[in-house]
Amino acid sequence: MPQYMEQKKYTYPKEEKLKSRNTIDLMFSEGRSVSKYPLRLVYVPLPVTNESPIKVGVSVSKKHFKKAVDRNYFKRLLRETYRHNKHLLLENIPGNYAFMLMYQTKDRLSLEEINTKTIQLFEKFIIQLKQQ
């Protein structure tokens, strides 16, 4: 295991899960987004509270995968890559944020490919955030 992996917390606890229907509606109506095909990240700033500074959900469209097993599988992979790369977000956001990570292709990418794309996506997000 590389050195850095021991230092960071690769967790995805309940408090970090995006559950509020209203927040999700807000994100899709007023949020901004970045894409790194085939992934897409939608985000919106939240008011600062005592809760977790970050709220994250994942999404795989029924349009791309008809069977529930496939959707579950790719949602798990998205959670996995979020877990391993969430420090990129936590170290760079100025306040509280909500995110939705979306998988937008019918192709069955491997975990390794998705992981690479996720890192690129997060870096792209950070650049966009700094430009504002």
Place this chain on the structure above:
RNA sequence: GCCGCAGGCCGCCUUAUCGCUGCGCUAACGCGCGGAGGAAAGUCCGGACACCAUAGGGCAGCAUAGCGGGUAACGCCCGUCAUUCCGUGAAAGCGGGAGAGGACAAGUGCAACAGAAAGGAUGUACAGGUAAUGCUGUAGUGAAAUCAGGUAAACUCUAUGCGGUGAAAUGCCAUGUAUACCGGCAACUAAGAACUGCCCGUUCAAUGCCGGGGGGUAGGCAGAUAGACCCCUGCAGUAAUGCAGGGGCCAGAUAAAUGAUAAGGGUCCCGCAAGGGAUACAGAAUCCGGCUUACAGGCCUGCUUUUUAU
């Protein structure tokens, strides 16, 4: 042993690392123990459970249809008979399979070929008969020719059953903001209402603050995970199934956990070998009973045929 058919069952395992979720323990860090299916699927039937509706009766609609049994219930399951198919046989019979099967003596519709004619039918020949007439018989075609013809997985009729919605049901708690209403305090006149036509005054209203408070949004809790439950044994029954005794606890999430990765091992396929490949269908969403559909590979039981050995 092989092939085929029928029925039933199972449907990957281990370790490590990083994670998720429920419960228990702990002051805490954490630790321990559980954690998808036979179809979880299609949402096609039947229930349980809720709420709404409901005097009684009828119409419409939908479903079912030999007989007997099982069940909480069913359109499901079991048994059995008519009928029918296949094999065998001279036949009787024997073995195996199918088996939605009430009524055509209410009405309507439909019917290949053959045939004069197939449904308000009746020609020809011969024979018989009458006041008269296909009135009667035979020949001829056909499965069927006035025989109460056939056909209802044809309309239809008969009998029986069925109220609707569906866990986003339903019940409860409730922060913030605004607020019906109630109480207290403060303040005060420019306007309002009443006593009263006017002035003063009083009361109300109005304003601000504080407190109470109903409904109720976000959200939360219950519903919701111990049950027509599972396993074993015995008894009753041809069976479906029932009864008795003993043992067991087996997901409970809610934008939704039950995973990801790596290594090793099973099993099967290809190959002389090294080795390579495959490991299905598929993801709980209130819960049960069925039906239907999907499924790599493997196992078991029974029967038929054939081969070899005894």
